[in-house]
Amino acid sequence: MNRHRRLALVVASVLIASPAAAQRTDAPAGSARAVAQRALAALAARDAANFAREAHPQDLAVFRGRMLPGIREAMNGQQKPQVLATFAPAKTYAEIEKLPAERLFVMYLQSAMNRVAKPDQLKISNVIIGEVTEGDTVSHVVYRQRVVLGKNPPASNVTLISLRRTPGGWKLTLDATLMGGTPAQQAQ
Numbered sequence: 001m002n003r004h005r006r007l008a009l010v011v012a013s014v015l016i017a018s019p020a021a022a023q024r025t026d027a028p029a030g031s032a033r034a035v036a037q038r039a040l041a042a043l044a045a046r047d048a049a050n051f052a053r054e055a056h057p058q059d060l061a062v063f064r065g066r067m068l069p070g071i072r073e074a075m076n077g078q079q080k081p082q083v084l085a086t087f088a089p090a091k092t093y094a095e096i097e098k099l100p101a102e103r104l105f106v107m108y109l110q111s112a113m114n115r116v117a118k119p120d121q122l123k124i125s126n127v128i129i130g131e132v133t134e135g136d137t138v139s140h141v142v143y144r145q146r147v148v149l150g151k152n153p154p155a156s157n158v159t160l161i162s163l164r165r166t167p168g169g170w171k172l173t174l175d176a177t178l179m180g181g182t183p184a185q186q187a188q
Helices: 003-015 032-044 048-053 057-075 080-086 093-097 101-116 183-187
Strands: 122-134 138-149 155-166 169-172
Touching (some): 032 138, 048 101, 057 080, 057 093, 057 101
Antiparallel strands (some): 138 155
16 A cells, blocks of 8 residues: 555544544643644744754654755855854854754745745644654644735645654654655655
């Protein structure tokens, strides 16, 4: 069964799950659901640093590896001022290259969040609907996100966060959008 079909089945099974279980807000400490709650709360609060703390270290390293060549190229062109603003106080590519993966991700994500809208113009709320585990090492947490941008009507969607267990506990996997690449690149 391909991954997309399996994830569709996961979402369908969660949507027909018991409403009481789906609305549970007191996730057990250290559970995949608790990590997802913290990550979603960080995104809603536009707190890139706390979101990054929940990310899988391997995904952060992949993000860094994908971003550095583009950053180097941008530093040699007209985008240099924007790159330096994103990664301040770094003043050169060499300084940016020395940034740890988590810090590079935080700076990039915070810059992207700031470009989308001012904090008072963007309101995000997330409600976890349920979760499905695959064995002992993978968990998918399904949530409904409601976004209000300025005076526009609210937009809402249902999506999921996937998490992998590490020796230090559950960590969320970064999707292709956050990894700095296309879905095809992420599959590599």
